[in-house]
Amino acid sequence: METSQAKTRKLLLGIDLGTSRTVVMSNRGAKAMVRSVVGYPKDIIGVKILNRTSSFGDDALNKRSYMNLFFPLRDGVLKEASERDTEAARELLQHVISLADPKPEDEICCILGVPARASQSNKNQLLKITDGLVDLAMVISEPFMVAYGLNKLTNAIIIDIGAGTVDICAMRGTIPAAEDQLSLLKAGNFINEVLSNAIGQAYPDVQMNPLLAERIKEQHGFVGEPPGKAVVTLRSAGKPVPHDLTGELRSACEAIVPEILEGVKQLITVFDPEDQEEALRNVILAGGGSRLHGLDVMVAEGLRDYGEVSVSRVSDPDHAGCAGALKLATELPAEYWSQVGDTSRG
Numbered sequence: 001m002e003t004s005q006a007k008t009r010k011l012l013l014g015i016d017l018g019t020s021r022t023v024v025m026s027n028r029g030a031k032a033m034v035r036s037v038v039g040y041p042k043d044i045i046g047v048k049i050l051n052r053t054s055s056f057g058d059d060a061l062n063k064r065s066y067m068n069l070f071f072p073l074r075d076g077v078l079k080e081a082s083e084r085d086t087e088a089a090r091e092l093l094q095h096v097i098s099l100a101d102p103k104p105e106d107e108i109c110c111i112l113g114v115p116a117r118a119s120q121s122n123k124n125q126l127l128k129i130t131d132g133l134v135d136l137a138m139v140i141s142e143p144f145m146v147a148y149g150l151n152k153l154t155n156a157i158i159i160d161i162g163a164g165t166v167d168i169c170a171m172r173g174t175i176p177a178a179e180d181q182l183s184l185l186k187a188g189n190f191i192n193e194v195l196s197n198a199i200g201q202a203y204p205d206v207q208m209n210p211l212l213a214e215r216i217k218e219q220h221g222f223v224g225e226p227p228g229k230a231v232v233t234l235r236s237a238g239k240p241v242p243h244d245l246t247g248e249l250r251s252a253c254e255a256i257v258p259e260i261l262e263g264v265k266q267l268i269t270v271f272d273p274e275d276q277e278e279a280l281r282n283v284i285l286a287g288g289g290s291r292l293h294g295l296d297v298m299v300a301e302g303l304r305d306y307g308e309v310s311v312s313r314v315s316d317p318d319h320a321g322c323a324g325a326l327k328l329a330t331e332l333p334a335e336y337w338s339q340v341g342d343t344s345r346g
């Protein structure tokens with residue numbers, strides 16, 4: 001990054017660039033979250049109303065009637081569809097960095113999370129958009145960030161249930177290698193689609209879409225035994241009518257569970273046999289999807305054949321990954337970053 005001023009202070013950032021929301025935390029106490037969406041006014045009238053040429057997060061969503069919206073991340077990685085998406089990703093990143101209030105004299109060093117099995121080209125692409133925005137950037141796997149933040153570096157299994165991907169990682173006391181991690185594409189957004197379709201099929205009069213289904217899921221989502229009846233008021237031919245969505249919610253939310261169990265079973269075998277017992281007592285659910293009611297119980301049940309299993313949830317799923325990235329940025333001197341992950345200097 002070029003400025004004429006000498007950079008005298010380090011601003012350390014953890015950034016979790018997620019499919020549904022982006023979180024930033026700094027070593028000076030900044031903490032912010034934005035929906036991962038960028039809006040551009042459709043025409044000059046929009047520019048006049050907005051008084052700017054772009055808008056971010058909920059602000060962009062609220063003004064969608066006169067905005068073109070871009071969701072620059074898909075399945076947790078940058079969309080390569082168009083230059084506009086890349087530009088939107090860059091502007092989103094620039095926006096969250098600005099929320100951390102950098103000063104001209106700051107050398108900005110940031111650690112960014114990527115899905116567990118992001119390809120080398122995904123990582124390079126992400127590093128490329130940091131060019132000119134920060135002085136030093138490193139990408140590391142999202143579930144590793146969570147593990148680092150919780151200090152669960154050995155004999156633990158992290159399951160990060162996001163919107164685009166479920167990332168599972170076996171922590172064995174080293175930086176996780178490719179065989180220690182996997183990414184599944186059936187995650188939060190997949191539940192939204194299944195739920196939206198199921199409701200649409202059961203109640204053809206109801207206007208349903210994945211965004212609405214997401215809201216219903218976040219309020220009532222569960223797996224296993226229903227915690228109660230999920231009765232939701234939906235507009236049927238324009239009129240509000242209560243609908244019992246318990247069955248639809250259950251099957252949609254449970255749709256992601258079989259692959260998660262398969263993934264955990266596959267990753268258990270990367271531990272030494274004498275460590276497997278301890279790893280199974282340290283299964284940790286993270287990411288927004290970890291809030292699904294009953295998921296901890298269902299994962300533990302699904303692993304019953306493996307002996308004693310204990311599944312817990314992180315206390316703050318919105319910030320756990322980002323907090324881990326910031327902790328790593330604080331504890332690991334920048335000179336060593338290139339030994340830990342892929343880095344680029346701006």
Ligand SMILES: Nc1ncnc2c1ncn2[C@@H]1O[C@H](COP(=O)(O)OP(=O)(O)OP(=O)(O)O)[C@@H](O)[C@H]1O
Pocket residue numbers: 017018019020021022075076077142161162163164165166187188189214217218219221286287288289290291292293317318
């Ligand atoms: N109470 C809830 N119950 C079920 N799901 C929830 C709840 N709250 C949030 N979610 C879901 O969690 C997902 C968002 O989680 P998170 O913020 O960890 O994802 P992300 O980091 O943006 O995505 P990714 O890691 O895939 O890029 C969304 O699908 C959202 O609907």
Ligand SMILES: [Mg+2]
Pocket residue numbers: 016017018019142160162163287321
């Ligand atoms: Mg995430």
